[in-house]
Amino acid sequence: MSEISILWVDDEIDLLKPHILFLEKKGYAVTKCNNGADAIDLCNENNYDIVFLDENMPGLSGLETLSEIKSKHANLPVVMITKSEEEYIMEDAIGNKIADYLIKPVNPNQILLSLKKNLDHSRLVSEKTTSNYQQEFRKIAMDLAMVNSYEEWIDIYKKLVYWELELENINDSGMIEILESQKQEANSLFFKFIKKNYQDWIHNAEDAPVLSNNLFKEIILPEVKNSKGTLLVVIDNLRYDQYNIIEKTIDKYYKKQVEVPYLSILPTATQYARNSIFSGLMPLEMEQKHPDLWKNDTDEGGKNLYEKEFLEAQLQRLREPLKFEYYKITNLKSGKQLSDNFNSIKENDLTVIVYNFVDMISHAKTEMEVIKELASDDKAYRSLTNSWFLNSPLLEMIQKSQKLGLKLIITTDHGTINSKTPSKVIGDKNISSNLRYKTGKSLSFEEKEVYAVKNPKDILLPSLHMNSSFIFAKEDYFFAYPNNYNHFVKYYRNTYQHGGISLEEMIIPCAIFVPK
Structure with missing residues (x-):
């Protein structure tokens, strides 16, 4: 030295x-x-x-x-x-x-x-962090051997996220590699756990977690009824680690009352999970009760155009005549416009804002070289999310919400995973396009790499055709067609995808804040 x-x-x-x-x-x-x-x-x-x-x-x-x-x-x-x-x-x-x-x-x-x-601060912190994780590594390894409930899985995932954020601040590639391998092992075991329990949860097993379809009724609605005004922000595609980063900024204006991580339904994709939040229904129930609002994978047009109508229908079904407004923000202009007129929402019982920016980052990483550079790994992806949040109209709205004395609820519809491992799949020309789940008929796939549901009704999903099935990718796998396989794999490897089964996609935040 x-x-x-x-x-x-x-x-x-x-x-x-x-x-x-x-x-x-x-x-x-x-x-x-x-x-x-x-x-x-x-x-x-x-x-x-x-x-x-x-x-x-x-x-x-x-x-x-x-x-x-x-x-x-x-x-x-x-x-x-x-x-x-x-x-x-x-x-x-x-x-x-x-x-x-x-x-x-x-x-x-x-x-x-x-x-x-x-x-010596950085060195001392690095040594202490490394030492503490080495101890925690053994404990997490033992927990993984015995985990048997969704609550325990949530605890393990939160620990893994905590150490991921701690270790990213020190220059110890060896420790980071150990954590990555532990996350990989955890995702492998989590996949088996979901495969074993998911169908029972969907049919109201006593030990079922809060899922997308009962999030509003079980968690959000009681908070809305217990306050003079609530701002519900649904940030599309917000992973737990990204939420932890932006929470540090929110903490300047709001005090966290409670955090209730919940599980996304399958597929962990916007049209299924977010529609499920607002409707309070599973996708098959949406198709049956609201055929005019629900669209399947292969239908033309946007799949999330009727979230406001789904929420209205849920409130009517629950006999809760709340005064609410719904806004979907998909660009800077509409975000600024809402922020500039934010005081107009102060008489609402509930104001819902769906913010789509994080989802756009993940899609742009697939399609744009500059975003591939900016979000090359999970650390960079978190940093990009934080940079957006600090300079966004959404933060302005949260600041104004605090001044209005509104309760704040931050949540999302599903997370996302950096997809690295290809899995071959074959289907007819009407197969769905998502890389982490597929639905259609005559699907051919690697059995060990998927959760296959031959009859979608078993997990309350609609069928595209009489013989349609669903498959969900495990861990960090993504589906690739044999035709032009190498080009496809090269294009999509190391891109952020959602729809399948992983800790990152399924265990997602819901946090309730009160103004400071």
Whole structure:
């Protein structure tokens, strides 16, 4: 490791000789300086790792010197040392982004601690994070061997997401690879768990989780009835890790009351899962009760054009005469327009906003080279989502919602997974186009790589034809046709897809917030 270089600025620098000798014995290189003007010149001429700066000096004061140094070297850590404990001095120094603040007289150990805190912070955090995950890895591995309920799966997935976010901040590719393999093992076991239990859940098993079709009735409606106004935001295609990232910003305006992760129905695709949320019905029930509103995979036209009508029908069925408005935002212009007129919604019992941006990122990654670069992996995908959210009309609306005193509910319809493994499938020309599930007749596929449902009615899905079946891809598989196979695989590998069975697609957030 190269020698750490320190600039120490104090008009009585000769009195600090014992401190400087102490640091030099510890292997640090210390440059002495007794005034602010020389300190600025030295910083311009040399690459110091850190500056210790006396606040009370003749000529240029410590604060003036600090301001000059920071104007040209914004990332250089500066530790302010002062005799004064007056609040305004501390505030000025902190406002100028000091790295630390020490009160005279300082002892050598205080200096050493400040150095470690500022220069070794990343290494120490990295070592501690790695050590903690190594311990947690063994615990998660044991939990995976025994998991037997959807609640336990939710806990495991939340732990995996937590460690994914922790490890992305350290440069340890080995640890990240270990986590990725653990996620892969978890997804393999989760697939078997879903295959075993899903049909029973659909037919109202006592141990069934909250699914898309009962999310509104079980979770959202009681919150709406228990508040003077609620903003429900459904961000299409929002994965749990992405939600965790944007929650940090929401936390500035809202306090999280409760988080209720729920499971998307199959297929984990917008036309099925989101219509199910708003209708309170399974897809087969939607087709039967609302043939004018429901569209199957191969039908012409948009598949999510009637969410407002589905919600109206659900509220009528539940005999809940709520005053509500529904908005679907698919571009910046419509988002800005709603944000500009946001105060008009304050008399509603419920305002629903469906926001489509994250879904557009995942589709654009498949089709546009620039998005492939920007969202090359899960870490980049999260970063892109966060960047969008911080600059979006949606955040403006959440800020205005807080000022109006509205309760806030954030949820989604399904997640998405980075698809890496091709699985061959053959079907007739009317087979559906989604890469993570297929429906149609005469499907031929790899049995081990799918959850196959020969009779869609068994899981309350409509049939395209008399002999239609459904297949759902497991883990990170995606379906590819034998014709032009290599080109197809190259084009779609490492793209974000949804519709199948994975922790990322099925375990999704629903969080209730109250204004701060």
